[in-house]
Amino acid sequence: DIQMTQSPSSVSASVGDRVTITCQASQGISSWLAWYQQKPGKAPKLLIYAASSLQSGVPSRFSGSGSGTDFTLTISSLQPEDFATYYCQQANSFPPTFGPGTKVDIK
């Protein structure tokens, strides 16, 4: 199975900050990477697919980049509703696997 790692595991930030989360795959996955946002007690929500494609309805302050083994999710200007846990997931090969998550909380 492909292993996914994320860093940092948590980040404290303020409204308006630029936040960057990185995700690394244990082997190359081309651009087959998705990002999800999960708020407490809620189901995950798809933000980004194919590494950089914004899911319909997701604000443009979210962006994704990368290919191969290294990927980044960027929130350009953190909003109050963005405080959540973010997961990456490889969609390249069976079985799909998730990263351990990055919690974004209020500084």
Added chain:
Amino acid sequence: QVQLVQSGAEVKKPGASVKVSCKASGYTFTSYDINWVRQATGQGLEWMGWMNPNSGNTGYAQKFQGRVTMTRNTSISTAYMELSSLRSEDTAVYYCARGEQWDLDYWGQGTLVTVSS
């Protein structure tokens, strides 16, 4: 609008089985895969398997092989996930999610399964 509505919370004893349902609406049920993902309290997301509602084909994570069965009833646009030989470590919220390839674009609200003697 696309919706996946799951069945309610369950409490089971160790060794028992649980069957969770996921009713789809707002799209053609047979056109997208259904995946199942679970999350123990305070933990990350764990993918369990997928099912093609059109063909009934399934694929399970090795960890759950032999214990999980995913089925569907296309006449009522409902997918099911049954997990057997439950143990305390299976206590988690179980989600169904619609899949386009492996991108999970719509999720159910989750079903809490508690395994306790």
